[in-house]
Structure formats: structure tokens, C-alpha cells
Amino acid sequence: MNILTIFLLVLAGTFPSLVLSAFVNDKVTDLPGLTFQPNFDHYSGFLRAANDKNFHYWLTESSRDAAKDPLVLWLNGGPGCSSLDGLIEELGPFHVKDYGQSVYYNENTWNKFSNVLFLESPAGVGFSYSTSLNLTVSDDEVSLNNYMALLAFLTKFPEYQGRDFWITGESYAGVYIPTLAVRILGDKTNFPNFKGVAIGNGALDFPNNYNTMLPLFYYHALIRDDLYKDISQNCCNNNIGTCDVYGKFFDPNCRDKVINALGAANELNMYNLYDVCYYSPSASHKKAFIERQMRKAVGLPQRNENSATKAPLCAQTNNTFAYLNRADVRKSLHIPSSLPIWQECSDDVANHYIVTHFNVTAEFKQMIAAGIKILIYNGDVDTACNSIMNQQFLTALNLPVLGEKEKVNEPWHYSGQTGTAVAGFQTRFAENVDFLTLRGSGHFVPEDKPRESQQMIYNFINNLDYSTPMK
């Protein structure tokens, strides 16, 4: 929504000034450190998610046609991690470098073709807060809070009422998104054009992540052959492919062997096995938060402290932290000075989080019945939420596979100026369900494969073949 539109609306008196002032106040006019002039408007402020909860949002409008382009919600996972990570480190237009000093333009931003709403959820994450200081929430409460925040958004930005709407996100948002989608599907009044969901490396059936992780590690040469065979023979009836490895956590004869084996990649970046990380004994890797929380959430043992501190530091991970805690940046984003420092992931939220959806099959069946589009995509060198878990989750839905039955796997291609490459593989199911891999990508797909994921999402939203080059 640009300033001319606002003036015209004011002159026309088409909606109340209270609403108008609401989003006018949220407009970001002087983002510090910019090295480019944005050709789109963006807004940062708060949305009422419950009586005691206010969620921070950052809306980056489309640089193409903000008034007509779809609205895309983005949610990071955790639980407890901020969607501003998604904005600054993955798919948003503002990427930060030089330890928070400067902001450069991400050519592969998704707001080249959509209005992207980044929502920090639940309360206690990033700048989102609870006035009652109660951070204990369950999956269902979070989806209700997210839904209420979206209603507040539509009140604040009425021009998005009835707009084509998509929900996207990654990791534990594999639970947030289906549970939220079911609520949205029940509200045709406010969301008459809810089109679909896209979930990256989602925790769709997290216990099965452990079952698949053991052979996945082995076939990536991460587990010693004799130890793998030991587990196979003594804990898995000599068949790891069908073994309930997750259940073996609770079998005292096998627990240590299994935990030992699943720690095989302790010194690697579990979110991207092939990251070339430099070893720093004193560094704690921000991303280790997510796994720790997931383990807590499902009652799994923590990795030992020694291993955690050995996690590799792969990048200048303090850029986002440093930037969002600058006083001038917080002022520009309309963050009250009374709020605590911004953190990428909140231990408090994770520690109080109540997981109830260990598997989101029921929500998928409701989405499928409603006919919305579903894209499940996975970077294929991630072990935190691996692609095999999600392939098996989709197979269990028993949808027919479209296309050539005999074709073992169908590549999709990234097409850029320099040529065409195999971006990954695709399986398209009946009922508008697609599964895509991104070859060589880790957990954070828009960060690891920015060009490929931009093309993928564009084609998903626009009902095009995934290999169609971006214009």
C-alpha cells in the first residue's frame, strides 16, 4: 500500500481513520543500514493474538503489484524460533551483514511477487510478548493465537480482506501450518481465497524422523559399519529399514547404542551435513536450539553438553541478533523499549511448549478434502527434519502418484541465465499434493538454495510447472 493509495483513500473517506492510522503508524520509513532504496512498502508492528498476547509482525509488500499480489504468511519453527530469521536470513528482502551494520537486497526475495507477512509466534518469541508472562502453550493454542493475529492483521490492513492467501513456513511450522490451515478453512468469511500451504522440512511425523535417521546416517557414511550391524542384529531383528528406532529409546538394552549412533554427526551441522564449518570449541551454534527443543518436546534425551558446545559455527550468525537489537533499528520497527532483547530462539518458549501433534495426518486429510494446494518440500541434506520422514508421511496418505508410473523419479530444474540444473526431484500426487526435494540443500532451504526455492514458490503459487524459469 503506497502513500498515494492512502491519500486517495483518505480523500475518498472509504474507511475509518482509526484503521488507517493503525497501519500508517506501523509503516517503516527509515530502516537503518540500508544499502539500497526499497521499491515496496513495509510495515512493522503488533497484532492482538489473545487478551494477554501481542504478536510482532513485519509485512514486506510486493514490489510488483502490492494491491493484487497474494498474501503469503511465513512462519519459522522451533518451537520458539523467530520468523524474522526467515526474513533476514532466508526469503525476505532485507539481508544483514557486517555484524549488523548494513542491509543489502536479497535478489531472491519472495516479495518480488507476493506480500509476505512474517509473524513472530508464539508469545515470547522475538518481539512477541505475553502481558501475563505466561509462555506455556500447546499446538492448538498456538494455532488459535496465530488465527487471531491474522484476523487482527485483516482489521489493520483491510485491503488484504479476500486476497489470495497462502501459508508457508518450515521445520516445526510443519505443525503450526496444518493446525492453522484447518481453522482458516473454517472461516470462509475472512479467508474466502485461502489457496494452499507450502511446508519446508516440516516436522510432519517427528517420531519417524528418528526411525529414518539411523539408516540415513549409515548411508551417508556417518555410522561405523560394525556398530550399525550391532544395532540391526540386537535391537532391530536385522532389519533397520522397518525398525522402530524411536521406541528403542525406551529399551534399556538398546538405548545407549541408539543414542550413540544418532550422535554420529555431533560435530557436523545437523541442518546441513555438507556445510564446511570451521570448528570452534567455544562457539555455540544458534541452530542447535531447535533440536534441543524438539528433543525436549518429544521427551527425548538431550545430547551431552560436550557435544553441544562443539557444534560448528558456520557463518556470521550474530548478524541478525546484532541488527535487531540496535536501538535505532528497534525504533524504526516500532518496538517498545520496554521489550526485552530479541533472540533468534527462546529457550523459555521451548521449555514450556506442549506438543500434542506428533503427526499431522488428520489436518492433511482436512486440507485435501477442502481442495487447497499442498507443497511439501525438503532440502535433502538436512537431518533435523529429514526428507525420508516426509516422503513416508505422504505415502501413508495413499494418494495416487500422477505422471508416468514407471518413472522412478522425476527431476525438476532450476533455470537461470547460466543454464539449467537439476534442482531436485518431484513427486506429484492426486488432490493437489506435491512433494519436492531441493538437492544439496539443508534445513533452511531459502537460505541454502535461494534461487531454486524462489522459482519453486513462484511456480507453486502460480500453478506452473516447477521447472518454469522465473521471468
Added chain:
Amino acid sequence: MNILTIFLLVLAGTFPSLVLSAFVNDKVTDLPGLTFQPNFDHYSGFLRAANDKNFHYWLTESSRDAAKDPLVLWLNGGPGCSSLDGLIEELGPFHVKDYGQSVYYNENTWNKFSNVLFLESPAGVGFSYSTSLNLTVSDDEVSLNNYMALLAFLTKFPEYQGRDFWITGESYAGVYIPTLAVRILGDKTNFPNFKGVAIGNGALDFPNNYNTMLPLFYYHALIRDDLYKDISQNCCNNNIGTCDVYGKFFDPNCRDKVINALGAANELNMYNLYDVCYYSPSASHKKAFIERQMRKAVGLPQRNENSATKAPLCAQTNNTFAYLNRADVRKSLHIPSSLPIWQECSDDVANHYIVTHFNVTAEFKQMIAAGIKILIYNGDVDTACNSIMNQQFLTALNLPVLGEKEKVNEPWHYSGQTGTAVAGFQTRFAENVDFLTLRGSGHFVPEDKPRESQQMIYNFINNLDYSTPMK
């Protein structure tokens, strides 16, 4: 051997002028296209490998202390591929760019600490030739020819008599090396200081490559889940981990399914799953030669033509070909003009090759009994000769694992100026047998991970921990 040494030897009259002139004639004095001044001597010429066979060699002497540093033989595989690929594209000092126009120095060359002998073998490969034009050979004949060529080398370069000697190579050299090593072990007169072998991504038990490839593909997200389950249930008693997939080639009910599944990566670079290659429908990828020959050798079906022509072109693969076929280069390397053009891999050799060693366990047992050092290393994103095949091969030798029994896997680290990273994982067995992975490396380890592999080989030869930084 520098020119001063030669003059001193001549003055001293210590060996016949015939031998002297032999290696003097082979000295390369004016290699075209050099962008640097070599600080080592190098020689190119021919060695008699049989009455009707002459093998081309290129010796790059050590830039440290040629007179004392060990002699390291390097053999590429195929069968039918040239070891000059190893020199120019992998571990040698002379790397070529600009489509054969210029030669730059490879900082990670192994001749920084050893005298590396590159031998083109068998006859018909590269510049090596058979005067009888008979290219049909078996594994055992090749090892005999290689042994005879080495004796000819010691006659030509007597100062290497009794030098510490190592045999290294990759791929199908996983057969060449153990069969040659057994001959060398039997000749204490000429090789009193044969120290050990290092084999990269070797074909140690090639039929098992196919058994392991099916689950390896699946756990790399390359095979559709429903098709994998179909094979598992209908061909493998629901247990792919222990399935004789190789045998299923000969079962008409499963053949098509299995071949289909093993073609899952047809559009990828099978030698490095994560290469970002640009798709070129008309390009034929040089490296596809090797697999085609291996399939022929073991009687496996070829991939269909359509797939072969779709293989991606990952680099300027014509550099070596263009360079070695320049008239001035051939003259500098003392290649008779009567010899045909140099090719990276020879179809003629591959088509006539007789594989007899589908598994080299017997040779390994002889090497172990003799007490020499053995290093098996594998780039872990290669599917041509995958790391799981070789781990299983080593496990079957039933050697005790050294170190902490409970440790699931032990990283080794690359240590450079910018920090330390996990280079891969190591398992050290009793009897001087080591297994190392190189994380994120494909089939051609010294090409994909030049720094890590240089450090690895240096430490192997010098009996140091693999994580020891290079000086």
C-alpha cells in the same frame, strides 16, 4: 634427480651411459603453457611392460627432497582411463585451464613431499600402446604388466631402487592395486621398502556396490518411496538392507524395477551427487565412460542411450584432452607422433577388458599378513564406488577396531590457515588398516577435496594422526 647429480654420476662412472641417457632423454625441459617455474624435475617417457607393450609414464619428482622422499605410484581406474587425469585434474602439480592453453601450479600437489609416478595402464590407455594391437587383458595380466613397467622404471631410474615405495590410486585401481601389491610383496630384491597402499573410492567388492546403492539412493531422497517399497516387498522380503539387489538383475520379475530404481540419478553426476551441473542435452560427460565400462565388465545392462546423452557437463572437461593433444605438448613429453590422439578413457580397452577379481579380499589378506599399511578412503557423495560397499568390505575382514569401542564414529579434521573443519570420519583397524571418509567429496577425491586429501596422504605416509596440519 637434478642435472648436478647426473653430472656427478657420469663423472664417477657409477652406471652405464645407456641407462643414464635413458632418463636424461625423458626429462621434460620445456612444458608449454606454464605460468610458473617448477622447482622440481619431471620426466615423461615409456616403460617396457611386456614384449609387445610400452606404458607411458610421467614422473614428477618431489619439490622437497627428491633424493630421499618416497616414491608414490598413482593409478587411475576405468578400466581404460588414464592416470594423466590424476596428474592434471587431481593430485599432480600441473593443472590445465583455458581449454588447454595454460598450466598453473596445484598448491595441493602430492609431489610437495613425494616423487609421484603416474603410469598409464594397461596398453591402449592414453599414450600407452601395444605393438601387437592386442588390447585384450585380464586383471592378472594388468598387474603383471604394471609390475614389469615398474621394474623397467627402476632400471631407468636406479636411484629409486630400495626407496620407500607406496602404491596409490582410485576407482578400478581398487583392483589394480591389490593385485599389483601382491607381486611387489614377492619381490623383496627390487622393492625392499614397499610400505603400503592407499585406495580412493575403490572397486573392492563391486557387485556389492549395487546392493548398497539401492538404499543409499533412497536415503539420499533419489528414489520415490512407493517404488522403493514395491521393490522391498516384492523382491527383497521387505528388507532392502540385506537384499541381494545385484542378483535381482537376473530375476525377470524384479529386473526392470531394480534397473529403473538404480537409474534414479541419471541426470545427476553419479560421481558427485551434489555437483551443480548445468544441463546440456548434447553434451556427453567424460566420466560416464567409467560406469559404462564397469557395467560391461560385470555383465550389467547399460543405461539407456537417452539417459547417457543427458549426463551433465560439470566443468571444462576438455582441458586435459586439448592440452595433451597439442603437438608442442606431445613433443615436450616425448610422445612419438605415430601414436594416436590421447583420450581420457578408452572404449577399446574397456570393451576388451576381462574382469576376474570381483572382490579383492584374498589380496587384502596377503597385504595384511605382510604388515604393510593400508588406507581405504572414500568421498562420501560418490555413487560409482560408494563408501558403504568399502566399509562392508573392511568389516568382513574381521579386524578389531582400534580406539574407543563406544565411539560411534571418530571425525578427522582438516587444519588450514583459516581454521579447522571436519574433513570426514575415520575407523582405524588393527593390522595397519585405516578407513577414512572425505565428507562431501565425490569419486575423484583429490579433485573435489584437494586440501584434505593432501593432508591425508601426507599423514598416512608419515605415520601421523590424520588430523595433523600440513607444515
